[in-house]
């Protein structure tokens with residue numbers, strides 16, 4: 029067969045969906061850089077600034093996990109550990125060496141990516157559920173390092189860093205300025221993730237989720253693609269960690285434990301596997317809802333569990349998902365123990 | 378004789394004590410349409426898996442264009458120009474028809490992640506052209522945006538072939554493409570496969586539908602219990618006593 033020229037060009041996604049995406053992108057930028065800052069300035073309360081930045085950081089965490097779990101279909105149970113690696117790199121560089129944002133931010137991302145690459149090398153050949161167990165172990169190991177390598181990480185006491193955010197030597201003092209820096213970093217990162225997943229490259233990753241053995245027969249180097257997705261996602265988790273360190277001025281291991289990984293995973297599942305807008309909405313929902321219901325007491329973990337449980341039962345594909353989470357899980361178990369996927373668990377899906 | 382595109386030399390595959398493929402040697406010439414038949418469990422799918430790198434050989438060699446491809450990974454073999462379909466239909470169900478086919482094109486063309494971010498136009502154009510052309514070839518352009526899972530069974534079969542065609546292969550191996558199709562659909566498929574061959578594609582075909590194999594293939598290889606028992610034009614195979622014995626009790 030030859031490439032005929034009679035065929036007209038066709039973009040990766042349908043034109044109508046394109047137009048809608050444009051509108052959505054415009055709306056998000058308007059909200060992020062005009063409306064939300066206006067509201068923040070109007071109320072002028074530190075708490076709201078913190079909350080807005082926390083939400084943005086988790087949007088980036090959920091967006092990056094979306095790449096691995098939602099699109100490539102790898103169940104990743106240790107994402108928060110790479111978030112922690114980024115936070116510690118940024119925090120320790122600032123606290124111990126006086127190295128600020130301009131250099132610390134990229135180093136945090138690269139450091140998290142480098143560690144992810146090294147630990148991924150031996151794990152990427154593991155199938156399905158074994159991979160999930162491996163990521164859980166990796167997350168736990170990194171957490172233990174943060175917790176117990178007191179000489180470097182200062183252990184459970186955490187790290188206090190002063191200095192806030194500097195841009196090429198220029199000190200950003202105002203809360204609004206810091207908000208804008210965080211918003212720009214998150215927006216650019218999400219845009220990159222969008223380009224990666226809404227493209228033929230993204231389709232290649234999706235084919236791993238659908239049937240990775242078959243994807244191999246299509247000429248795709250599946251192990252390499254999984255490594256790339258995992259490493260890139262960890263890079264952005266590291267960036268999110270650095271943002272967290274710079275904006276709060278204090279980091280400690282508990283912020284990066286297993287429950288944090290589950291929280292991020294819940295955001296992706298509730299939003300719907302395979303959908304970036306879904307992951308973003310999932311993050312906003314699971315960050316803002318507990319804050320709204322603050323007076324109920326410290327029930328965040330319970331609430332997260334409840335939202336995830338209800339969404340899996342009544343919204344099998346999450347808000348905008350491409351695949352039901354339960355079906356993916358079932359396939360993962362089936363790949364490890366043939367027949368396990370046939371046994372019915374849950375009500376539907 | 379034209380140069381052999383694919384040469385299989387004493388290919389053997391054991392699963393524990395079972396010898397699924399037992400010292401099978403054959404070759405496929407460029408432009409040929411070869412059928413591979415045999416009773417259930419004869420080792421046909423396993424032989425395809427050996428060719429496409431899904432299953433490693435226990436012993437023996439596979440050569441493609443004179444090059445030893447034994448032990449290569451399935452994606453390396455795919456990129457060399459061998460595309461396949463599956464007995465148990467393996468389209469990507471939660472992706473659109475177009476996106477399914479684009480995976481085949483992407484695998485063959487290649488699209489590094491940094492190009493995806495930068496918006497690598499030229500490669501993307503090549504991928505979309507190939508994908509569309511493949512969909513056009515099988516008549517699925519109108520359904521390009523449908524979810525693959527929502528296609529009718531017969532159309533999903535064509536989708537799987539289109540995905541393989543988008544790789545621009547030189548050798549296409551089809552594992553029971555007619556399984557589950559009715560008589561008229563099978564006839565249509567036969568004409569389609571023959572037209573692929575007429576365009577210069579080399580095709581290897583596993584099929585239980587004898588009429589299909591005998592009508593379109595130029596040569597038929599017969600496996601039984603992992604061993605090659607015949608390798609001849611359809612008419613000769615039909616009269617071969619060893620083949621008749623292997624099929625005794627099975628249809629025909």
Ligand SMILES: Nc1ncnc2c1ncn2[C@@H]1O[C@H](COP(=O)(O)OP(=O)(O)OP(=O)(O)O)[C@@H](O)[C@H]1O
Pocket residue numbers: 392395397415416417418419420421422423424464
């Ligand atoms: N992964 C495997 N592990 C163990 N045994 C296997 C495996 N794959 C195939 N076999 C066995 O090898 C033999 C050949 O199987 P194969 O699937 O190649 O047959 P086939 O000719 O394609 O049959 P069918 O016409 O039913 O598709 C069978 O006995 C099968 O049970």
Ligand SMILES: [Mg+2]
Pocket residue numbers: 421422423464
């Ligand atoms: Mg078979």
